[in-house]
Amino acid sequence: MSTPKPYPTEEDFPIISNVNEIDYSATYSYANYMRFTFDERMEIIKGHIFKMSAPNxxxxxxxxxxxxxxxxxxxxxxxxxxxxxxxxxxxxxxxxxxxxxxxxxxxxxxxxxxxxxxxxxxxxxxxxxxxxxxxxxxxxxxxxxxxxxxxxxxxxxxxxxxxxxxxxxxxxxxxxxxxxxxxxxxxxxxxxxxxxxxxxxxxxxxxx
CATH class of the missing domain: 3.90.1570.10 (tt1808, chain A)
Incomplete structure (x- = not known):
């Protein structure tokens, strides 16, 4: 199993405006999360991104x-x-x-x-x-x-x-x-x- 790559460094937390820009093999922090500007709801569990389904x-x-x-x-x-x-x-x-x-x-x-x-x-x-x-x-x-x-x-x-x-x-x-x-x-x-x-x-x- 490959080791998740750190993304990004602590000095550089880019804005991510499109959900398609998410790298699901990467490790994300709350600092990254705060730079998400798309509408889709996400959660981070132990550094991994999970999409949230729309509630019925x-x-x-x-x-x-x-x-x-x-x-x-x-x-x-x-x-x-x-x-x-x-x-x-x-x-x-x-x-x-x-x-x-x-x-x-x-x-x-x-x-x-x-x-x-x-x-x-x-x-x-x-x-x-x-x-x-x-x-x-x-x-x-x-x-x-x-x-x-x-x-x-x-x-x-x-x-x-x-x-x-x-x-x-x-x-x-x-x-x-x-x-x-x-x-x-x-x-x-x-x-x-x-x-x-x-x-x-x-x-x-x-x-x-």
Whole structure:
């Protein structure tokens, strides 16, 4: 397997105005990402570019239900909820733009540490990350993002499958590893220790 070539140097981050100019064999940082001027949405996972598929109506409806439940519950709380497009930067060491090689746009995030929020989004692990699976990108959510969310220290990772009408939650343990909970579906209710009192009724999430 060939080694990804660095692109570009830290002294030269050119503007990329056309998605066709992306070199998928190259390694990109957040500094590169900030110079993308095309309309297509992209994520960077461990330096590699991933295209984001356009959400369909069912995805957007499910997103709206989950986001609104969280937003209404958190009104006036120290924790805040944000929905895509919203950049989450996951630095490993330095927080300098050129040293960050994972920038994702989860469907929904809950952030309780206000110091992680700035005008460009979130830098560091959110407390809760919600991904609503879309056709064509399930592998990215289930494998690549699982790894970076676990490494970054995301406390809970929620995976929602519209086609299967299922909800799956990973909870970070004291050793920094995700532990799976049981599979939930229509008729079940989602709760979380991060937000005491919050209840998400999957009957409502999957009603259509």
């Amino acid at each position: 109506r069912y995805h957007q409806k499910t997103f709206g239900i989950i986001f609104n439940r969280l937003y209404n519950f958190l009104e006036g709380d120290k924790c805040e909820v944000y929905g895509a497009p919203f950049d989450v930067r996951l630095p490993k060491k330095s927080k300098e733009d050129k040293d960050i090689f994972t920038v994702v746009q989860p469907d929904v995030v809950v952030v309780c540490d206000q110091s992680k929020l700035d005008k460009r989004g979130c830098i560091g692990a959110p407390d809760i990350v919600v991904e609503i699976l879309s056709p064509g990108n399930n592998k990215k959510e289930l494998q690549n993002k699982y790894e970076v969310y676990e490494e970054a220290g995301v406390k809970e990772y929620w995976i929602v499958s519209i086609s299967d009408e299922t909800f799956f939650k990973y909870v970070l343990n004291e050793e920094g590893k995700f532990m799976p909970t049981r599979l939930l579906t229509v008729g079940d209710k989602v709760t979380t220790l991060i937000l005491p009192g919050f209840v998400l009724d999957l009957e409502q999430v999957f009603k259509n």
